[in-house]
Amino acid sequence: MGLDMYLRASEYISRNNWGRDEDGNILDTPNEAFKAIVETFELENVIDKTGFAGISIDVPMGYWRKSNQIHNWFVENVQDGEDNCSAYYVSREQLEELKELCIQVLANKELAEDLLPTGAGFFFGSTTYDEYYYGDLQETIEIIDRCLASKFNSFEYQSSW
Numbered sequence: 001m002g003l004d005m006y007l008r009a010s011e012y013i014s015r016n017n018w019g020r021d022e023d024g025n026i027l028d029t030p031n032e033a034f035k036a037i038v039e040t041f042e043l044e045n046v047i048d049k050t051g052f053a054g055i056s057i058d059v060p061m062g063y064w065r066k067s068n069q070i071h072n073w074f075v076e077n078v079q080d081g082e083d084n085c086s087a088y089y090v091s092r093e094q095l096e097e098l099k100e101l102c103i104q105v106l107a108n109k110e111l112a113e114d115l116l117p118t119g120a121g122f123f124f125g126s127t128t129y130d131e132y133y134y135g136d137l138q139e140t141i142e143i144i145d146r147c148l149a150s151k152f153n154s155f156e157y158q159s160s161w
Contacts, residue, residue, distance in 0.1 A: 002066050002123035002124065002125065002161060003064070003066045003067075003068060003121065003123065003124045003125060003159060003161045004064075004065055004159065004160045004161070005063065005064040005067060005070065005071055005142060005157070005159045005160075006060065006062070006063055006157070006158050006159070006160075007060075007061045007062035007090070007147065007155060007157055008058045008059060008060055008061060008062075008087075008156045008158070009058070009059045009061050009150060009152035009154065009155055009158070010056060010057070010059075010152070010153065010154045010155065010156055011056070011057050011059075011145060011152055011153075011154065012054055012055070012056050012154075013037065013054050013055045013056075013057070013109060017024070031071075037055055037057065043048075054141065058156070059104065059152070060141030061143060061146055061147050061150070061152075062140075062144075062146070062147070063136060064139065064140070064143075065125075065142070066123075066124060066125025066126075067125070067136040067139075068118050068120070068121065068124040068125050068127065068132065069112075069114075069117060069118045069119065069122070069136065069137075070098075070136060070137075070140050071083075071124055072116075072118065072119030072161055073089075073098055073101070073116060073128045074088070074157045074159070075119070076102060077097070077098075078090055078094060078157055079157075081153070083121075083159075085158065085159055085160055085161065086158065087156045087157070087158040088156060088157050088158070089154065089155070089156060090155040090156060090157050091155070092147075092153065092155075095144045095147055095148060095155065096144070096148065097142065098144060099140070099141055099144040099145070101115050101116055101147075102107075102116070102137040102138075102141050102144075105134075105136060105137055105142065106137055106138065106141075109129070109134070111137065112133065113129065113131045116137070118133070121161065122161060123161065124161070138148065
């Protein structure tokens with residue numbers, strides 16, 4: 001029980017990448033990811049192609065546990081103050097902004113309460129600015145670096161408590 005936080009990369013692959021030759025074989029398309037998904041999950045004979053719009057894939061990119069200062073940032077800067085456990089779109093620019101704040105606080109710990117304040121909640125963890133708080137910031141930088149190094153352009157944040 002407590003605050004669990006997830007960051008996922010999400011990609012929509014359009015049906016426009018669905019192509020076949022006269023023998024029914026899947027054609028090489030500009031989006032090899034689509035072809036790989038269709039082949040991996042053996043979808044070519046099970047999808048209703050008349051209403052088929054595409055495929056969405058979600059890839060877990062990061063997980064935090066009781067990192068309430070990071071959760072508080074997402075609530076205030078991504079979720080318009082709504083703390084409701086729903087999934088919210090996060091842009092690369094927002095991730096870069098959070099990373100920069102983490103770097104600033106790690107460089108000058110006196111900025112912690114102003115730049116990345118903790119947030120209290122039911123089983124949200126400690127609100128003390130201690131080694132765990134700063135460890136969460138370092139972990140956040142690593143998670144964001146993985147996201148920014150990927151080819152994904154769409155990310156989602158969701159919490160559970």
